[in-house]
Amino acid sequence: MKLKKLSLEQKNRYYGLYFILPWFIGFLLLFMVPLISSFRYSLSNLQVSNEGFTLEYIGLANFREALFSHESYVRMLTESVINIVVNTPLIIIFSLFFAVILNQKFHGRVLARAIFFLPVILASGIIASIENGDLMQSVVRSANDMTGGGLSVMKNLDLTIMLLESGMSPIIVEYLTGAVSRIYEIVSQSGVQILIFLAGLQSISPSLYEAAKIEGSTGYEAFWKITFPMLSPLILTNLVYTIVDSFISDQTSRLVVDTAFKSFNFGLSAAMSWMYFGVIALILWVTTALVSRKVFYQN
Amino acid sequence: MKTETAAGQPPAKKEWLERLGSTAYWFEAIKKWAWILVRFVLIFGISFVILYPILLKISISFKSMSDLYDPTVIWIPRTFTLENFKLVFTAMNYPSVLMNTLWLSSAVMLLQTITCVLAGYGFARIKFRGSGFLFAAVIFTILVPSQTIMIPLYLNFKNFDVMGLIELFRGSPANLINTYWPFLISAALGMGVKTGLYVYIFRQFFRGIPREIEEAAYVDGAGYFKTFGRIILPNAIPSMVTVMLFSFVWQWNDSFFTNMYLNEPKVMSSMMSSSGFTIATYLTGGGQAAASYTQDPFFMSMMMNTSVLMAILPLIIIYLFVQRHFVESVERSGLVG
Numbered sequence: 352m353k354l355k356k357l358s359l360e361q362k363n364r365y366y367g368l369y370f371i372l373p374w375f376i377g378f379l380l381l382f383m384v385p386l387i388s389s390f391r392y393s394l395s396n397l398q399v400s401n402e403g404f405t406l407e408y409i410g411l412a413n414f415r416e417a418l419f420s421h422e423s424y425v426r427m428l429t430e431s432v433i434n435i436v437v438n439t440p441l442i443i444i445f446s447l448f449f450a451v452i453l454n455q456k457f458h459g460r461v462l463a464r465a466i467f468f469l470p471v472i473l474a475s476g477i478i479a480s481i482e483n484g485d486l487m488q489s490v491v492r493s494a495n496d497m498t499g500g501g502l503s504v505m506k507n508l509d510l511t512i513m514l515l516e517s518g519m520s521p522i523i524v525e526y527l528t529g530a531v532s533r534i535y536e537i538v539s540q541s542g543v544q545i546l547i548f549l550a551g552l553q554s555i556s557p558s559l560y561e562a563a564k565i566e567g568s569t570g571y572e573a574f575w576k577i578t579f580p581m582l583s584p585l586i587l588t589n590l591v592y593t594i595v596d597s598f599i600s601d602q603t604s605r606l607v608v609d610t611a612f613k614s615f616n617f618g619l620s621a622a623m624s625w626m627y628f629g630v631i632a633l634i635l636w637v638t639t640a641l642v643s644r645k646v647f648y649q650n
Numbered sequence: 651m652k653t654e655t656a657a658g659q660p661p662a663k664k665e666w667l668e669r670l671g672s673t674a675y676w677f678e679a680i681k682k683w684a685w686i687l688v689r690f691v692l693i694f695g696i697s698f699v700i701l702y703p704i705l706l707k708i709s710i711s712f713k714s715m716s717d718l719y720d721p722t723v724i725w726i727p728r729t730f731t732l733e734n735f736k737l738v739f740t741a742m743n744y745p746s747v748l749m750n751t752l753w754l755s756s757a758v759m760l761l762q763t764i765t766c767v768l769a770g771y772g773f774a775r776i777k778f779r780g781s782g783f784l785f786a787a788v789i790f791t792i793l794v795p796s797q798t799i800m801i802p803l804y805l806n807f808k809n810f811d812v813m814g815l816i817e818l819f820r821g822s823p824a825n826l827i828n829t830y831w832p833f834l835i836s837a838a839l840g841m842g843v844k845t846g847l848y849v850y851i852f853r854q855f856f857r858g859i860p861r862e863i864e865e866a867a868y869v870d871g872a873g874y875f876k877t878f879g880r881i882i883l884p885n886a887i888p889s890m891v892t893v894m895l896f897s898f899v900w901q902w903n904d905s906f907f908t909n910m911y912l913n914e915p916k917v918m919s920s921m922m923s924s925s926g927f928t929i930a931t932y933l934t935g936g937g938q939a940a941a942s943y944t945q946d947p948f949f950m951s952m953m954m955n956t957s958v959l960m961a962i963l964p965l966i967i968i969y970l971f972v973q974r975h976f977v978e979s980v981e982r983s984g985l986v987g
Contacts, residue, residue: 366874367776371784374769374849377839381947384801392801449696452689465973466697469704471960472899472969537698546977592847599906607797612886612910617801624797635793 393621413622418482424606431603432630437539439593439638441530443586446541450548451578463649464549471542481562540596543587551585552578594635603627704959704966711735711956715949723932734956742957748964751918754830759898761837762845763890769840770852771882785853792846796906801879802912807832832911833901843900843907848893855889856882859887888979895976902965918961929953 393414396407417424453464515524530537555578563573598604607627611620667674705725714731717975738744804827811823826832838843840849857883867877883890905919915921915928930950969976 367772367781370768370772370878371776373765373838374772374788374840375784377836377841378675378787378791381803381806381836381839382794382799385799386794387945388802397801449692452693455688455689457689461974463693463697464977465969466700467967468973468977469700469969471896472965473704473903534696535699535702537907538696549977577715595792604795604797607908608800608906611801611804620803621798624795626799628795628798631795632793 356532369597389621390620391624393625395618397617397621409618413618414626417623417626421619421623424603427603427606428627428630429629430537431598432634434593435597435603435631435634437526437529437535438540438597439590441533441588442541442544445537446544446589447548447582447586449541450552451574452546453545454549454552454634467545468542470539507616540593543596544593547585547589547592548582551582555581583646584648587637587639587646590638590642591635594631594638598627598631652818669855704962707959710952711959713952734952735960738953738957738960740951741929742960745961747916747918747921750916752922752964754833755898755901757830758837758842758901759894761834762840762842762848762897763894764843765838765840766848766893767852767883767890768870771856771878773849773853774856788846788853791841792844792850800910803832807835807911826914827911829911833907836907843904845895845897845953848897851893852886855886859885867973891972891975891979895972898968899965918984921957921961929957957961 391406392409394408396409396412398405398407449467453460453467515521559577559581560573563577568576603623604627607620607624610616610623709725709727711734712730712732714725714729714733716726717729769788773781773788807826810826810831826835833842837845863881863885864877867881868874872880888903903919908917908920912920921928
């Protein structure tokens with residue numbers, strides 16, 4: 352056997368390749384090839400028939416159509432981007448905060464954790480989309496509002512006026528009250544992030560906190576000087592995860608799917624998804640470039 | 651952040667009285683209890699927000715038609731009824747859909763876990779020029795939205811062929827749309843729902859296992875694959891539990907690929923997206939209820955809520971059994987780099 356003559360290190364290399372082989376085949380056949388053909392489709396007019404499909408090169412016409420003559424693409428794209436930009440920081444702050452809380456010792460912690468991770472189990476675009484257009488839910492909700500129960504605890508209006516009168520900038524106030532009314536959306540999108548932060552908190556050595564305590568630091572200081580830097584790589588991970596996760600179920604991706612399978616305009620749909628991907632990639636690039644400079648690595 | 655350690659073991663009585671007199675003691679105590687109160691309110695509030703839609707669905711699904719029009723009924727129905735469940739059960743063909751979904755999700759879960767644990771181990775251990783590039787490819791598969799490669803994938807599976815082999819035997823490429831093969835093939839080749847994430851989790855985990863363990867096994871005469879099976883895999887069980895649960899649940903909930911590959915609603919997620927339509931056809935075609943029911947948006951909405959509840963119910967039941975293990979396993983799974 353030829354392998355016998357190699358050193359252990361070299362052997363490892365070849366065996367390592369065997370391990371990734373199934374994934375690599377999938378990557379080539381089910382990812383790389385479709386990605387390239389998708390790009391080709393976006394530049395052509397694709398006609399599907401029973402025998403197969405025909406391609407006709409039309410240059411950038413699909414991109415032009417999506418940008419300039421499609422009735423809702425540009426609007427939905429901007430809305431999606433605004434959504435991502437607004438929601439992502441909220442989700443990160445929310446999940447960091449609750450991970451810290453869930454990491455403390457208190458009665459019913461197991462139950463609280465079980466409930467907080469329910470969104471991981473239930474998070475799904477389809478449940479949310481049914482929820483939004485649902486008549487019964489809105490009826491019960493409005494009944495609740497009238498009787499003063501349920502979610503109307505968050506009376507946004509009074510809060511807004513109060514904050515505005517106390518001299519806060521209207522933009523910040525709007526952002527905060529908007530966050531309160533979107534609480535369900537935020538909660539249901541932060542299950543995995545809480546999980547990641549919680550796992551990170553568990554891996555911070557308790558001796559750091561002990562040392563800080565002996566030196567006389569308060570809990571507040573310990574958070575900003577120990578917890579926050581130690582978790583900063585995970586903040587980056589979570590940022591990327593949140594951004595990637597948010598484009599799975601949003602309206603632009605639904606439009607892309609509908610364009611392909613309802614109006615059978617495959618070329619246009621491919622062009623739309625490529626532009627969408629471009630925008631997302633830009634957002635990701637900017638965020639990672641900004642955040643990774645501040646990230647603290649232990650080694 | 652450990653405020654609760656303020657009160658240690660019970661001090662002697664004199665000391666205790668002295669401490670009662672000091673303002674610092676009271677300040678600390680108030681701070682501690684205020685934090686406990688705030689924490690309780692926050693956790694309780696958010697738990698309520700999370701449970702609210704589920705509670706609402708449970709409440710709606712037990713209601714009867716008369717409760718729907720009764721303005722005094724909000725949460726607790728006046729007349730409990732199981733009619734909604736029975737109707738959805740027969741209209742959606744629930745048992746067979748449930749079995750299909752269970753079967754598909756478990757098969758996908760197993761295949762994905764096997765492929766991803768192998769790939770994760772490979773990525774953690776191979777070192778040569780280009781291995782970093784390969785791992786960048788994993789990250790790339792996470793970043794590219796599935797919508798981008800959706801059409802070629804669809805056409806691929808519609809005219810499925812492996813290097814002309816199938817055409818050679820059958821005369822034409824196989825049409826795999828509306829079968830489970832697209833899911834199984836993509837799962838086995840590590841390209842299913844969010845598979846890049848699983849590879850990433852496993853790779854992070856295996857990087858944390860010291861190489862010395864493997865080297866000890868080699869010295870003792872175990873082969874490469876034996877070492878992997880006997881030494882590495884048993885250690886990887888926490889992260890495998892995490893990945894298995896994620897992949898089961900996300901396959902169960904996935905509506906993107908199921909709607910794309912399956913024309914008929916055979917599994918839960920595609921069932922849910924068309925449940926209103928299915929129930930309406932059943933009611934008008936089955937002749938068991940008056941056609942006016944289907945015209946009533948309240949009634950249809952009640953049915954939708956019941957069907958969504960029934961679709962997520964098995965997941966919630968499974969979760970109740972594994973949640974404790976799940977949370978613990980994530981903490982030890984190396985999800986954190």
